[in-house]
Amino acid sequence: MTKKTIIKILDLTKIYGLGDIQVRALDNVNLTVTEGEFVAIMGPSGSGKSTLMNILGCLDRPTEGKYYLAGEDVSELDKVQLATIRNKKLGFIFQSYNLLPRVSALENVMLPLLYDSMQDISGEEQHDRALKSLEAVGLAERVQHQPHELSGGQSQRVAIARALVNEPVLILADEPTGNLDTKSSVEILSILTKLHGEGRTIVMVTHEDDIASFAQRIIRFRDGRIDYDKPNGHKPVHLYKKEVDHEL
Amino acid sequence: MNSRKVFRIAWEGLTRNKVRSLLTMLGVIIGVAAVIIMVSVSAGTEATIAEQIQGLGTNLVFIQEGFSRMGPGEKQTGSGLTMEDAEAIKENITGVSGVVVEQNSSETVKYSGTSMDEVSILGTTVDFPEVRDMTIAEGRYFSQTELDRKTKVAVLGATLAEELFGDGTAVGQMITVGTVKMTVIGVMEEKGSTGGVDYNSNVFIPITVSFTKFNYDPFARMTGNRVRMIYVAVENEEDIEDTIYQIELLLAKRHDVSLDSLDFTATTQDDIIETQESTTAAFRSLLGWVAGVSLLVGGIGIMNIMLVSVTERTREIGIRQSVGATPSDIRWQFLTEALLLSLVGGLIGVASGIGGAKIFGALGDMRTVVSMSSVFIAFSSAAAVGVFFGYYPANKAAQLDPIEALRHE
Numbered sequence A: 001m002t003k004k005t006i007i008k009i010l011d012l013t014k015i016y017g018l019g020d021i022q023v024r025a026l027d028n029v030n031l032t033v034t035e036g037e038f039v040a041i042m043g044p045s046g047s048g049k050s051t052l053m054n055i056l057g058c059l060d061r062p063t064e065g066k067y068y069l070a071g072e073d074v075s076e077l078d079k080v081q082l083a084t085i086r087n088k089k090l091g092f093i094f095q096s097y098n099l100l101p102r103v104s105a106l107e108n109v110m111l112p113l114l115y116d117s118m119q120d121i122s123g124e125e126q127h128d129r130a131l132k133s134l135e136a137v138g139l140a141e142r143v144q145h146q147p148h149e150l151s152g153g154q155s156q157r158v159a160i161a162r163a164l165v166n167e168p169v170l171i172l173a174d175e176p177t178g179n180l181d182t183k184s185s186v187e188i189l190s191i192l193t194k195l196h197g198e199g200r201t202i203v204m205v206t207h208e209d210d211i212a213s214f215a216q217r218i219i220r221f222r223d224g225r226i227d228y229d230k231p232n233g234h235k236p237v238h239l240y241k242k243e244v245d246h247e248l
Numbered sequence B: 001m002n003s004r005k006v007f008r009i010a011w012e013g014l015t016r017n018k019v020r021s022l023l024t025m026l027g028v029i030i031g032v033a034a035v036i037i038m039v040s041v042s043a044g045t046e047a048t049i050a051e052q053i054q055g056l057g058t059n060l061v062f063i064q065e066g067f068s069r070m071g072p073g074e075k076q077t078g079s080g081l082t083m084e085d086a087e088a089i090k091e092n093i094t095g096v097s098g099v100v101v102e103q104n105s106s107e108t109v110k111y112s113g114t115s116m117d118e119v120s121i122l123g124t125t126v127d128f129p130e131v132r133d134m135t136i137a138e139g140r141y142f143s144q145t146e147l148d149r150k151t152k153v154a155v156l157g158a159t160l161a162e163e164l165f166g167d168g169t170a171v172g173q174m175i176t177v178g179t180v181k182m183t184v185i186g187v188m189e190e191k192g193s194t195g196g197v198d199y200n201s202n203v204f205i206p207i208t209v210s211f212t213k214f215n216y217d218p219f220a221r222m223t224g225n226r227v228r229m230i231y232v233a234v235e236n237e238e239d240i241e242d243t244i245y246q247i248e249l250l251l252a253k254r255h256d257v258s259l260d261s262l263d264f265t266a267t268t269q270d271d272i273i274e275t276q277e278s279t280t281a282a283f284r285s286l287l288g289w290v291a292g293v294s295l296l297v298g299g300i301g302i303m304n305i306m307l308v309s310v311t312e313r314t315r316e317i318g319i320r321q322s323v324g325a326t327p328s329d330i331r332w333q334f335l336t337e338a339l340l341l342s343l344v345g346g347l348i349g350v351a352s353g354i355g356g357a358k359i360f361g362a363l364g365d366m367r368t369v370v371s372m373s374s375v376f377i378a379f380s381s382a383a384a385v386g387v388f389f390g391y392y393p394a395n396k397a398a399q400l401d402p403i404e405a406l407r408h409e
């Protein structure tokens, strides 16, 4: 059985600034990611990683080139259509968690369901699905906590639960451990690894080799181009392995 | 997204910042309350005028000393209005059913142990009950003979009689008015106040007695029988303009002045009502403007806070957009917030406006009438203000770029 293609980008270019100073944040990028892959994207600062993630996440549109998400051409969609794609097909995890302040973990996780205009999910079902999502990241005890009552690691787990709740075809994580200590990073990675094990497609940006070593495939960017793209030969680093075993 | 969800999101947005929401509403609350209170004041004034029309009838001509038709630099000549003028009108003008002259003073009235200060003493003529549409409950009114002879007789208002004599009979008793002993010959039927004047607590005496015993007006003292106002009741209301002309001719001749420079004015009840109505209309439109401006200020307050709120919550907007909120979802959220602010503010404003109008009416001597239409207009303008001033900030929020919004600190 051939696996579905989740991401297919063709000659993707993103140019910032329409005036005299133009920045080619992405320069003719071609990339294909199939269902169930766990991809780490690396590269120096300013190499275009976030720019790519924003386009993959339908938060932004390419200047040139095509982007097919799960077979659908999304490079020409308007704002409303992009919002609907984000709502139904994508889960985004940010470096800075991006949870709504003064709102409980549960309600934060319910948020994508609230904006699902196609299905108009009942309040009860929203609640149940958000709860299940929080259980999946091990936060069943913390559903009523507000972001300021949660640690960084816990906040990021709420964000993962929110990214999962709409059953997305693709999970995008831009430096998900960038604000976290080693122990919390390991927690987050173990959850992502578990999700990968369940067959989910994940694209994650990271600066750290140790974090990248959890992925299946590593793509390195340089000046808006793919420097190399290869399978990850290493097992997750021994140091982490130990802690992961300990944690799980 | 359905409206219930939009409402919930907006409601949660507002309750998360209760103090600010309340302060934002304050402008609308004051605006709506101001509209209701101000309209109630002018409606109260109009109701009073309406009662004056009913109370006094439209067949009266008022003649008063006045210089309104005198040219600049001219001095008052003649001796003003006198009792004789009144008598001349009664004798010479046809179609007149009654002529009344009044002179007011205020005295202490005593009967055995009871003493009442500052009772209104109204010196009048015999036509008074007819012209003022008052009836006698007990006894009788004084006669022309008693008037001519300056007999010390008194007719009491219903309330006053009750206060002085209780259940006992008043007619035939002696009372002391100021220092003058007078015989009570009649008691008036109770009557609602007309034109803001309550005649139920008055003592009615022959005006001739009033001139000799209670005349404190220095001018009137010199001339002896000078009066401020003569009331003329016309038999036929249609003839009123003609009667006025005849009166003007007669008095001009008596006062030796030309028709172009009369030293008195003869007006009808209609004229007075018209003047008063145009005054209230001006008053009302002024109040309307003031109230409208305060609602406008309330609306600008909402817009101001909503703009601040949109800037402050840029990141929240970015987060919502990142999980799939469309521009219209965001627009509706903020528009609903603005609308909720103005509606809740409007409701509180209606409550405090009605309450305020009641308190105003109870405390001051201003009469207030709360009209449902003013409540409705005030409330719906508050809602309109919310939509109008909420739209710009809401649209601004909807147009934010998700990436920039997420990057916002």
Ligand SMILES: Nc1ncnc2c1ncn2[C@@H]1O[C@H](COP(=O)(O)OP(=O)(O)OP(=O)(O)O)[C@@H](O)[C@H]1O
Binding pocket: A016, A017, A023, A024, A025, A043, A044, A045, A046, A047, A048, A049, A050, A051, A052
């Ligand atoms: N909104 C923007 N306007 C103009 N230039 C931009 C904008 N966003 C990004 N850039 C530029 O595009 C290039 C790529 O930026 P991007 O954020 O994708 O880098 P990155 O690889 O994510 O870096 P980092 O590791 O620091 O997060 C940079 O040169 C950056 O300055």
Ligand SMILES: [Mg+2]
Binding pocket: A049, A050, A051
């Ligand atoms: Mg980046």
